[in-house]
Amino acid sequence: MPSSPSALAPTDLAVCDCTMAAAPHQHGERGMYNYHRCRCTPCGDANREYNRRSNQHRKRREMVDADLVRARIAKLRESGLTVAEIADLCAVNAKVIEFAIKGRNGKLPKTVQASTFRALNAISFKDIASLQKPGGRKVDGTVPRLQVQSLHSFGWCGSEIASRIGFTASTISSLLAGNGITEEVRAGIDRLYTQFHGTTPPLDTPAQRARATVARNRALANGWTADTATDYEYARYSRAH
Ligand SMILES: [Zn+2]
Ligand SMILES: [Zn+2]
Structure with missing residues (x-):
């Protein structure tokens, strides 16, 4: 019978x-x-000592500074890639990339596995060019639409988004109505989404505050949330693999 630390007699x-x-x-x-x-x-002491010694020889995962990884991801996004496209190109799960950028519960990771960093660095200009679409080409509006919807939940209205990417509010209305957009608009929205997701728009004037309220109410009424766009990217990734 196994004995316990509370055993009193040698028997x-x-x-x-x-x-x-x-x-x-x-x-x-x-x-x-x-x-x-x-x-x-x-x-018990002998067992702990054994585990302590064997842990000293355990092979550890090679890690790199997460800032380097985030800088690399930012560069890739600047060139027009979405998180899902980056994930596809380097064969790393989109959630891993998302975690490196955003962390969890507002805490950013300090290190990322070196294998992830190497995979991201292995994405070449040729890979990006093979995905690159000319600026005026019509592209699918699904992801940018979700990104715009998600931005609404933070108070970013259509005209605010449009003016920041150099287009008119009607472009955004048309997108929200279910139409496709040009690659130029898509890239602009993706850039804006990366930069401003999680932040509120300027609220200095009464007009700005009113527009933000309208945007937030619209998001509430339609069930658009902070996670609207990322949920879709995860779903699409798991379907593809
Ligand atoms: Zn024995
Ligand atoms: Zn014993």
Whole structure:
């Protein structure tokens, strides 16, 4: 019967009955802890010491500074790639990339696995060019639409978004109505989304505050949230693989 640290009499302790062992197991050896499941204090100490020593030789994952990784991701996004496209190109799960950028519960990771960094660095100009679409080309509006919707939940209205990317509010209205957009607008919205997702627009004048309220109410009424766009990117990634 396994004995416990609260055993009082020597008869409560495990007894080694091994017949084939070179030497009988003794208390205070890992064999007694491991094989005879003795939980007396000396055996527990021996087991801890064994684990401590073996941990010293454990192979550790190679990590790199997360700032380097975030800088690399930012560069890739500048060139017009979405997180989902970056994930596809380097064969890293989109959630891993998302976590490197945003962290969890407002805490950014300090390090990222070196293998992720190497995969991101391996994305070449050729890879990006193969995905690059000419500025005026019509592209699918699904992701930018979700990004605009998500920005609404922070108070970014259509005209504010449009003016920042150099287009008119009607471009955004048309997108929200379900139409496609040009690559130029898509890239602009993606840039804006990366920069301003999670922030509120300027609220200095009464007009700005009113517009932000309208935008937030619109988001509330339609169920657009902070996660509207990222949820979709995850879903799309898991469908593709
Ligand atoms: Zn034994
Ligand atoms: Zn023992």
